[in-house]
Amino acid sequence: MPVITYRQALNDALAEELERDESVFLMGEEVAEYNGAYKITEGLWKRFGDKRVIDTPISEAGFIGLGVGAAMMGLRPVMELMFWSFAYVAYDQIINNAGCVRYMSGGLINCPLVIRGPANGGTNVGATHSHTPENFLANTPGLKVVCPATPADAKGLMKAAIRDNDPVCVMENTLLYGDQGEVPEGDYVIPIGVADVKREGTDVSLIAHGRAVLTCLAAAHRLHEEFNISAEVVDLRSIRPLDEETVLDSVRKTHRAVLVDENKPFCGVSAQIATMIQEKAFDDLDAPVQRVCSLDAPAIYSPPLEIQQLPTADRIIQKVLAVCS
Amino acid sequence: MSVTRAEKPKKTGKSPVDYAKAPINADLTPKQKLGFLADMLRIRRFEQASLKLYQQGKMGGFLHLYIGQESVAVGTLALMGENDHAITAYRDHGHALVVGMSMNECMAELLGKATGCSKGKGGSMHFFAPDKNFWGGHGIVAGQTPLGLGIAFALKYKGLKGCCLTYLGDGAVNQGVFHESLNIAALWDIPVVYIIENNQYSMGTSLARSSAIKSCLAERATGYDMDWDIVNGENLYEVRAKTWDAMQRAHEKCRPAILEIDTYRYYGHSVADANAKKYRKPEEIEFYKQNHDPINLWENRLKEEGIADEAVIKKLDDAAKKEAAAAVQFAEDSPFPELESIFDDIYYEVDMGTESGQTGRHFFND
Structure with a gap:
């Protein structure tokens, strides 16, 4: 390929x-x-x-x-x-x-x-x-x-x-x-509304879209290497329509969810995902759903600070450790 | 083609030029001329019937009446050929009836019924009939102006000789997106004809209080190297002649244009306009009714031409009243939409049951 x-x-x-x-x-x-x-x-x-x-x-x-x-x-x-x-x-x-x-x-x-x-x-x-x-x-x-x-x-x-x-x-x-x-050659079409499990895991589900998926993958790698925690990474790919089943299947398997979102937290995509999980998989949860979003301020210019404003692997790891301890 | 500001005709009721002799009018048959009267009467009687329903509390939201402006829709839309299209703003009942939408489906839409033209999902401001080349019915002031541009763009893209008549009110000329549309239309030679229906008031704000150039709105076209003209809207022959000129330029040369058609509305911005008689004097409205009513003027013209007498006019008027009354009955007898239908007509793929429409969750209810 x-x-x-x-x-x-x-x-x-x-x-x-x-x-x-x-x-x-x-x-x-x-x-x-x-x-x-x-x-x-x-x-x-x-x-x-x-x-x-x-x-x-x-x-x-x-x-x-x-x-x-x-x-x-x-x-x-x-x-x-x-x-x-x-x-x-x-x-x-x-x-x-x-x-x-x-x-x-x-x-x-x-x-x-x-x-x-x-x-x-x-x-x-x-x-x-x-x-x-x-x-x-x-x-x-x-x-x-x-x-x-x-x-x-x-x-x-x-x-x-x-x-x-x-x-x-x-x-x-x-x-x-x-x-x-x-990238597959030829007429490669991905249906809209189908999420993708980018990394399989058993201890916690990291649910994200866009670049935050890559941040999650980096965090998952470190969680495995440094803390022996197996994180699954679910890439929503499509926000609307939304592949609820893939997300819920993952949460039912790992019993923990950390939602990672470059949106701001207030009414961000992850807020919808959190609602969905509590409505449909509440009994499967062993810990409260956590979120890692962009820090809730207009995007700052200052380069080193903007890196911190967006979700980082460190912030994801902190949230995972809080629910996996 | 375009005139200078100094040449703007005075609103006298009679044009200095006899537009009846214009090529597009010279060959009109008595039947066609009576047809224009019938259409104007149909609009007026439809709207008067709808006003009663509104006052009876049978309608929600807004009702923007077109009464007083009938000659504009009738004069312009009757010129549409196979590849000509039209789109307008929220004062859309007249346009809908002229392109051939039935009173029944329009009246039912006003009452929010399942038999309405938009199945009760659009209401007064949102009538559509794409099968009749009529693309709405749009609620946001000037929001339709780039859509008309896009419709005309599509005609040119497909190699069709047509144009899009794109209507807006005098208040809409001050919205930014209208100016973006004008620039693109002229820059790319898009066959769109913008028709400003200047009824002198953007809601309660007179033209003098809303436009930096007070004497003429169409003249803004000069800023975009675009043809423009002023039209006395109460003269059906003039409306037809000048609109046809603009349509011909669009058809033959893909050149856009702005027509400013002077007209007048008798009712408020909408029926809910609490100040309808405060920002203008009742005497002003009465003056227009007495001296500038497009239906009266056309009736007089047809009498002068020996085409109609009182009996013929009464017959057409009675037919319009009867049609409107039947539409009210149809609308009142029609059912409201089922609650389940609230989720239809949102996504094409879902409605059609395609694979794409069945992949993932589209609606987020319990």
Whole structure:
């Protein structure tokens, strides 16, 4: 199996879907001639031309709204937000129009739209560029949200998102773009709504999405080496729809759960997971559910502090030790 | 094509140009002209019937009445061809009826019934009929303006010769997303025709208190190298002629345009508008009713042309009243949606029972 970067996996997914379906087009700031601010779309404009890969003015509300309208007409727009943080100026278009148009039309309209881009902190760009809005968007019935953590998941989920007939928000991570991993060749599609056990274990379940999955894997390695604790790592992959069974199966096996989330704690994704576990697996728990989230302040600029603001392996290990003692 | 601000026609009821002779109007048959009257009457009688239901407490939320503006929807939407599309804001009843939605499904939607056009899920502001190229019905001021752009973009992408008539009110011109849409439309040659229905008030705020340029809203198009025009909305011939010009430019050259159609609403911003008669004088409303009512003016025109007399007009009006009364009956007799239906029509994949729709949990109830 070839080893490629997360960036290349996304690029391959986009290229394959552009090739496969004439109704797919890419649009966003700097996606075409500049080859993408983060080079996710590198080479695609040259290969597919002006009609299929389109640079926009800096008008997120305008071009995301355009994408919603085009999707209502049956096209499959893949819209890049240079940062998911910029979605906040297009919020009305995403929530009210992409998210609600099917419902308000009584099912007469559907919106096969993909909005993609990085949604992460940890790059020292300050609070305005470091938002992780997966919880906000997953709070809207009508939208789907996926957060791939590995190159293989990035490719498979991106292809599934483009083929899906509902609006899908794909949240990537600039810190992962250079990561390498094995990615199956050919038409590799991962169904949306299926979690993945990234590491098996017996003593505690670490449940996470996006880059926090990798932090969990690092923590699990150290827990094994230093404390002889066997941690299972469950990658949600998809926030909405949510694979509850995989999470609950893991908790029923380990009887302990630590939820790790680069979201802020208040109404973050992990808050929903915690509720679900107490509702459906309370009797299986041997300890209270714990959470490790981003520290509850706007994303700080100062580089050494921002590292501490995001979930770290140390903080995860402390929480695990508290429930495994 | 575009006029300068100094040339903006005065609202006199009579245009300096005889737009009846414009190519798009010259060949109209008496039947078509009576059809326009019938449609305007249908809108008015539908809305008057809906107002009664609202006052009887049978409707929730908002009811934004179009009464007084009928000539705009009728004059513009009747021009739509196979590949022309339309989208509007929340004052959408008139547009819905003109594109061919039935009074029954619209009235039932107002009452939140399962037989409504959106199965009771949208309400007054959210009527849709994609099979009739009508894409709503949108509640957030100017939120529909980039959607119209996207619909027109899709037409061009598919190589279809059409345009999207995208309606907005005078208050919507001050929203940022409208300006983003104008820039993109002109930059990329998108065949969208923006139609500002200028009824002079954005809720309770007059144009003079909301727009830096007070005399003309369409002129903002010059900032985006876009064609624009001012239209006397009470003159159906003028509405048709100028809208057709803009549609032709969109069809042939993919050029967008802004039309500002002067019109007037008799009721408040919505029926719930407590100050409907405070921010303007009752005499002003009465003046418009007496002198600028688009239905009266069209009736007079048809009489002058020898196409209609009082008897013909009464017959059309009676038919509209009867249709509206039947729609009220239909709506009242219809059932409310079942509680289980609250989870339908959220995700296409779930509704269709596809593999994707059955993977993972989509709804988070107990």
